[in-house]
Amino acid sequence: MVYYYPDYFYDFKCVGGKSCPDSCCHIWQITVDKNTYKKYKSVTGELGRRMADKIDKVTGKITPHGEEHRCEFLNEDNLCDIILELGEDYLCETCRTHPRHEEVYKNVRELSISITCPIACKALLMREEPARICRKVSSETDRFDIYFDEPLFNQLLYVRNNMLKLTKRRDMGIGGRMLFMLGMAHDVQMRMIERQKRKQKGFIHNIIPSYPEFTEQEKSEIKSIVDAYYNPSAYDKEYGYVIKSVVSRKLFINSDTVTIKKAMSDMIFALCTMEQLKPTWFSYLQSVLNVRTQMTDSEYLSNLKKFNKEITDIQLEQLLFYFVYLYCLSSVYDGQLFAKIKMAVVNTLIIRELWFMKWLEEGRHITIDEQVEIAHLFVREVENSDENMEQWDSLMQRNPRFSLELLVDILT
Ligand code: SF4
Structure with a gap:
């Protein structure tokens, strides 16, 4: 398998919470993948109840709320209640990887960092030197x-x-x-x-x-x-x-x-x-x-x-x-x-x-x-x-x- 990625790909770090000028956990629809949803089914207490209530059992879609369409689990400090209570291992695929993105082309994977994230966008706009695409080969078939x-x-x-x-x-x-x-x-x-x-x-x-x-x-x-x-x-x-x-x-x-x-x-x-x-x-x-x-x-x-x-x-x-x-x-x-x-x-x-x-x-x-x-x-x-x-x-x-x-x- 061949991987391509921009040279700044591994530099990105999410700042999260109030340090982020515009959290990514609102406005768009987040869908929980099947494997993560299975894990969520065993969560008990208040958080388990909210998960059962706000995540669609068939599609895995999280019901957003309020004018800003915030994710149900994004609290007032713009932090994720799932991470705070259960740790990052409990994040769904979308939240774990975002704003990193992988495009699949048979034996090629193209990795990118989406500038829908303001921190990634700022890093790109402040960069002086020309960007480069790197290539690595893995033994995956x-x-x-x-x-x-x-x-x-x-x-x-x-x-x-x-x-x-x-x-x-x-x-x-x-x-x-x-x-x-x-x-x-x-x-x-x-x-x-x-x-x-x-x-x-x-x-x-x-x-x-x-x-x-x-x-x-x-x-x-x-x-x-x-x-x-x-x-x-x-x-x-x-x-x-x-x-x-x-x-x-x-x-x-x-x-x-x-x-x-x-x-x-x-x-x-x-x-x-x-x-x-x-x-x-x-x-x-x-x-x-x-x-x-x-x-x-x-x-x-x-x-x-x-x-x-x-x-x-x-x-x-x-x-x-x-x-x-x-x-x-x-x-x-x-x-x-x-x-x-x-x-x-x-x-x-x-x-x-x-x-x-x-x-x-x-x-x-x-x-x-x-x-x-x-x-x-x-x-x-x-x-x-x-x-x-x-x-x-x-x-x-x-x-x-x-x-x-x-x-x-x-x-x-
Ligand atoms: S928008 Fe970017 S910096 Fe802000 S919470 Fe999302 S990934 Fe982190």
Whole structure:
């Protein structure tokens, strides 16, 4: 088994209690796994009674309470009654591991630390040096999985590793890095679609799917695309469709009718159509949208220029790296690489935009704690709900608010 993890993975320590600015034990639904639930059945006394009362016997879901949807076992000091009375060994799988996350890809495990935790988020945003992905191999045996598209996974791994290198190219502005990353994902996606067409159809392949190998020609083309975007000076006329189109201005939309301000407002508005987790999330987004309508396009642009000079590309680079690492390989399951990379870019742009609005509100100033608060709340709303993740992904695939043309306009 091969494990990948960011170099900061083992540094994380939960501070818990009142030292944590925003406990993770509220707002989202916690589900107790079967093995832990069996242990809970033998707990007696007041705690045992609360467990029997508040944990659903069939689904294992813990009934949250109050406006903040707090976990039943989170006490007034923001400490967990289960840990206090029974010890950490009695925590369910979710609570024991959170905010650590493991993504399973047949014989590969990808470990990450979710920045839905404000402490993890702050550590990421304060980090100066470029992040690195580490690799370790264990003797555990591979999982046999006939439904896993191994040829695609191998190509995605190659592309993803190069995209992560691209996020760290500090000789380029962050906008350029995002643009090249979108280009790389877009052009590789075209090769993935070509190969998809060779999938065998028929009754038997509906039960056991066929995953054709990439041809030597396709592999070589994917390598040329990656090279073209990683090192644009090496780009030749055959590859780099997106960057060529940008240079020839073929991809631009009419900037007179769709401004960057409107494009970003539309993206923020799309968040209001999803499930709200924190009860104040929509009203916060609405207040952001209201502030934007009170600004003319030229006021917006001149303020944005000033703001961009004050925040460093390094924070945006860390966020971009985080999202690309998390999302890219998951496209092995749906073949939607381009949508996943759009999602990484859009998330980074939205966080920057929300910081920008806070900076304006606070008289052209924003603290690191305010940045953390905004970034971790946004990520919580999107990532802590399966329904929201699915909707966000599908908006990237189909909604014109997230078209390549609009993103190119914003980034150039
Ligand atoms: S949000 Fe982070 S620091 Fe706070 S309790 Fe949860 S894991 Fe610990």
